[in-house]
Amino acid sequence: xxxxxxxxxxxxxxxxxxxxxxxxxxxxxxxxxxxxxxxxxxxxxxxxxxxxxxxxxxxxxxxxxxxxxxxxxxxxxxxxxxxxxxxxxxxxxxxxxxxxxxxxxxxxxxxxxxxxxxxxxxxxxxxxxxxxxxxxxxxxxxxxxxxxxxxxxxxxxxxxxxxxxxxxxxxxxxxxxxxxxxxxxxxxxxxxxxxxxxxxxxxxxxxxxxxxxxxxxxxxxxxxxxxxxxxxxxxxxxxxxxxxxxxxxxxxxxxxxxxxxxxxxxxxxxxxxxxxxxxxxxxxxxxxxxxxxxxxxxxxxxxxxxxxxxxxxxxxxxxxxxxxxxxxxxxxxxxxxxxxxxxxxxxxxxxxxxxxxxxxxxxxxxxxxxxxxxxxxxxxxxxxxxxxxxxxxxxxxxxxxxxxxxxxxxxxxxxxxxxxxxxxxxxxxxxxxxxxxxxxxxxxxxxxxxxxxxxxxxxxxxxxxxxxxxxxxxxxxxxxxxxxxxxxxxxxxxxxxxxxxxxxxxxxxxxxxxxxxxxxxxxxxxxxxxxxxxxxxxxxxxxxxxxxxxxxxxxxxxxxxxxxxxxxxxxxxxxxxxxxxxxxxxxxxxxxxxxx
Amino acid sequence: xxxxxxxxxxxxxxxxxxxxxxxxxxxxxxxxxxxxxxxxxxxxxxxxxxxxxxxxxxxxxxxxxxxxxxxxxxxxxxxxxxxxxxxxxxxxxxxxxxxxxxxxxxxxxxxxxxxxxxxxxxxxxxxxxxxxxxxxxxxxxxxxxxxxxxxxxxxxxxxxxxxxxxxxxxxxxxxxxxxxxxxxxxxxxxxxxxxxxxxxxxxxxxxxxxxxxxxxxxxxxxxxxxxxxxxxxxxxxxxxxxxxxxxxxxxxxxxxxxxxxxxxxxxxxxxxxxxxxxxxxxxxxxxxxxxxxxxxxxxxxxxxxxxxxxxxxxxxxxxxxxxxxxxxxxxxxxxxxxxxxxx
Numbered sequence: 001x002x003x004x005x006x007x008x009x010x011x012x013x014x015x016x017x018x019x020x021x022x023x024x025x026x027x028x029x030x031x032x033x034x035x036x037x038x039x040x041x042x043x044x045x046x047x048x049x050x051x052x053x054x055x056x057x058x059x060x061x062x063x064x065x066x067x068x069x070x071x072x073x074x075x076x077x078x079x080x081x082x083x084x085x086x087x088x089x090x091x092x093x094x095x096x097x098x099x100x101x102x103x104x105x106x107x108x109x110x111x112x113x114x115x116x117x118x119x120x121x122x123x124x125x126x127x128x129x130x131x132x133x134x135x136x137x138x139x140x141x142x143x144x145x146x147x148x149x150x151x152x153x154x155x156x157x158x159x160x161x162x163x164x165x166x167x168x169x170x171x172x173x174x175x176x177x178x179x180x181x182x183x184x185x186x187x188x189x190x191x192x193x194x195x196x197x198x199x200x201x202x203x204x205x206x207x208x209x210x211x212x213x214x215x216x217x218x219x220x221x222x223x224x225x226x227x228x229x230x231x232x233x234x235x236x237x238x239x240x241x242x243x244x245x246x247x248x249x250x251x252x253x254x255x256x257x258x259x260x261x262x263x264x265x266x267x268x269x270x271x272x273x274x275x276x277x278x279x280x281x282x283x284x285x286x287x288x289x290x291x292x293x294x295x296x297x298x299x300x301x302x303x304x305x306x307x308x309x310x311x312x313x314x315x316x317x318x319x320x321x322x323x324x325x326x327x328x329x330x331x332x333x334x335x336x337x338x339x340x341x342x343x344x345x346x347x348x349x350x351x352x353x354x355x356x357x358x359x360x361x362x363x364x365x366x367x368x369x370x371x372x373x374x375x376x377x378x379x380x381x382x383x384x385x386x387x388x389x390x391x392x393x394x395x396x397x398x399x400x401x402x403x404x405x406x407x408x409x410x411x412x413x414x415x416x417x418x419x420x421x422x423x424x425x426x427x428x429x430x431x432x433x434x435x436x437x438x439x440x441x442x443x444x445x446x447x448x449x450x451x452x453x454x455x456x457x458x459x460x461x462x463x464x465x466x467x468x469x470x471x472x473x474x475x476x477x478x479x480x481x482x483x484x485x486x487x488x489x490x491x492x493x494x495x496x497x498x499x500x501x502x503x504x505x506x507x508x509x510x511x512x513x514x515x516x517x518x519x520x521x522x523x524x525x526x527x528x529x530x531x532x533x534x535x536x537x538x539x540x541x542x543x544x545x546x547x548x549x550x551x552x553x554x555x556x557x558x559x560x561x562x563x564x565x566x567x568x569x570x571x572x573x574x575x576x577x578x579x580x581x582x583x584x585x586x587x588x589x590x591x592x593x594x595x596x
Numbered sequence: 597x598x599x600x601x602x603x604x605x606x607x608x609x610x611x612x613x614x615x616x617x618x619x620x621x622x623x624x625x626x627x628x629x630x631x632x633x634x635x636x637x638x639x640x641x642x643x644x645x646x647x648x649x650x651x652x653x654x655x656x657x658x659x660x661x662x663x664x665x666x667x668x669x670x671x672x673x674x675x676x677x678x679x680x681x682x683x684x685x686x687x688x689x690x691x692x693x694x695x696x697x698x699x700x701x702x703x704x705x706x707x708x709x710x711x712x713x714x715x716x717x718x719x720x721x722x723x724x725x726x727x728x729x730x731x732x733x734x735x736x737x738x739x740x741x742x743x744x745x746x747x748x749x750x751x752x753x754x755x756x757x758x759x760x761x762x763x764x765x766x767x768x769x770x771x772x773x774x775x776x777x778x779x780x781x782x783x784x785x786x787x788x789x790x791x792x793x794x795x796x797x798x799x800x801x802x803x804x805x806x807x808x809x810x811x812x813x814x815x816x817x818x819x820x821x822x823x824x825x826x827x828x829x830x831x832x833x834x835x836x837x838x839x840x841x842x843x844x845x846x847x848x849x850x851x852x853x854x855x856x857x858x859x860x861x862x863x864x865x866x867x868x869x870x871x872x873x874x875x876x877x878x879x880x881x882x883x884x885x886x887x888x889x890x891x892x893x894x895x896x897x898x899x900x901x902x903x904x905x906x907x908x909x910x911x912x913x914x915x916x917x918x919x920x921x922x923x924x925x926x927x928x929x930x931x932x933x934x935x936x937x938x939x
Contacts, residue, residue: 203938219924245926252912268679277917278687388935431668442670
């Protein structure tokens, strides 16, 4: 018997409404106290192309995707053959009775499902039938895996926001399918879900929702955006929650959300709002980020707060818009022409998506610069378990802004680009400040301390040196890495963002194979001192990331040049989240090479 | 004996509206426009600390350094002034915003942002200092260059120009005027009216480039502007708080256009009948003008009815940037409720 340790692949056609069914199964297992995660592998298309939803059930608390599933729900004729071929040995395959499996396997148990009959019995009208059809596999899975029907109903209720009619229609089909299975199927499959207590006090949510809420609790005032997968649901969530949370008594808004004509305008609006003193942000993905390059350099050099949430997908170019990657690291860090580097935050969990939503706005105003948050499709769109979001412990950080009163106190004597405090961060004033000395001229051209136009070499270099100093100051205030040192480990693994779950699992596998590892998870750029000491503490370093060029690996080699030869890239980009098996194999292969 | 300079209602002298010394070429049309801006702001007693100057890139876009030195200014990116202005004016609805752009900045690289800004009706004065060429890169043609205009490094321009007034009207702009840097009196009256308009007020100003495009054949030259200029009306601006006793006038010869803030533009007929509230008449006039050798100036179109962007977005009356921090972050209770919903 395999209890709470298997994966399910549900193969469907996109546009058939399977998300409701898949998330219901996911939530039900989560409610049973077992760690569960889901990855939606979907096409860039509205209707008709193959979609896979993989559910990982793990008694050990692992969240990473696995290479193979033990259970297949084959609802898509087009991918049926390949789906069967990829199933793990000893697995089971559920398929609609009216389909004929295109290939049979001795080591797989096949379960036909009377999908058409049960849909007909449901009495659903034609429009809803495809949705109800998906409930058939929910019911049969529930029977075979012994998923508690009450929790299935709770999952449906969550999905339909408690709308009784929708819940009842779908649940009736679930129970009909369950009853049919109880009568007609022998429960010979060895896979079971049994209640545990691993998920107590947690819920399932996606990173784009967490990001939007984080920004709202971080006081966001202005949002400009342009639709782009997979970032759009950040703005959808802002549009849903801001009216609830930040409307005045008379229904007037204390925030603005503008859909722009393109990403060039998006970032112009965000920078304009930031210049005027608002907490301003946008959400985008790779192609949008590329279009924002000129203004990114401008925000760095003219020192204007702005926040970009980059939900990374596969590039270059349009790439694969619905597949995940960590491939904008270099582009984001150095976005713009000329000198300049940007502060980047890299969340690795739902809690961090929420936390960084506000922190990005704080850092942008504190440092008077562009802050880019590097999320990705896996983090942004898939459901992950999390503890409840924590209310921010610190007040909003509005940075160094001189008011009219403060200007009067200093007799109007101030210079926009003078490094008064020695941290590279200067004082600014906002348009509309009622003081004759408040105004200054903001420009992307060369300027002196008093914000006057200057082509003098000494003004130019002094300014760039101060900006570099500001970047060094940023190193000391961005969120530090999460480090786990293992006594006697020669190998150090470095990763970030959504590679984290696979790395955590891979470390257990490596330890079992006799290779204990320490682990450092980066949470921000610029890189800082704790990374360097971690590198020095280990003989061999593996930087694991979801892009082919080893982008972060390259930055680390630049950051620790004397150790560069010991820092090895473990990089892959195929559109899917990394797996522990792949990381384990890649590390062991390098380890073997090192010893031969 | 020293004499004190005269002051306006805010107690500011005209010098308080000056900027840095100009680095434009001698005789540049942008000079005259900068002076008109200074005079207008002084005479209207605009508070310089409430003014935001926003510009793109080019000779015109660097000119905000030469006027209203007490005001905040942002010299942004080429063709991107509209987006900066959209962001800034949305979060601070109290700003009096002057956008400064040129024909290349607005008509070529920035045409998209220009049109979308007008669709949204961002509350600002939008100046196009139109000379038909790129000055800072030394005389290349812009989207308003004449057909047949000589190209510096050989050949003649075969691509017809855009009329930015026509583009503005078609995009839904509610205040479209054309003027000439060589006619500061008319320009100043139009600029005063533009400040009283609700929404975007576009002033397309022929502003000759004395270095690259001031030949007598050019429709962007001083000579051409003076010889072909055809004002639609004699214009007078009567501010809201003006206490003059209005003179009687002959009906039919004069009409008054009431602006959003209560001020009035008085239009005295010169030649043909022209109703600036008639959008189709404005489009017809500009279309006909493409064929003829005329250069109509004045208030081409006005419509005070359109809602501005901040009105469409139903923003609160208080500028968003003036909200205290405690009103920006929802409460712990609100977060507890959200957490509970997810459970």
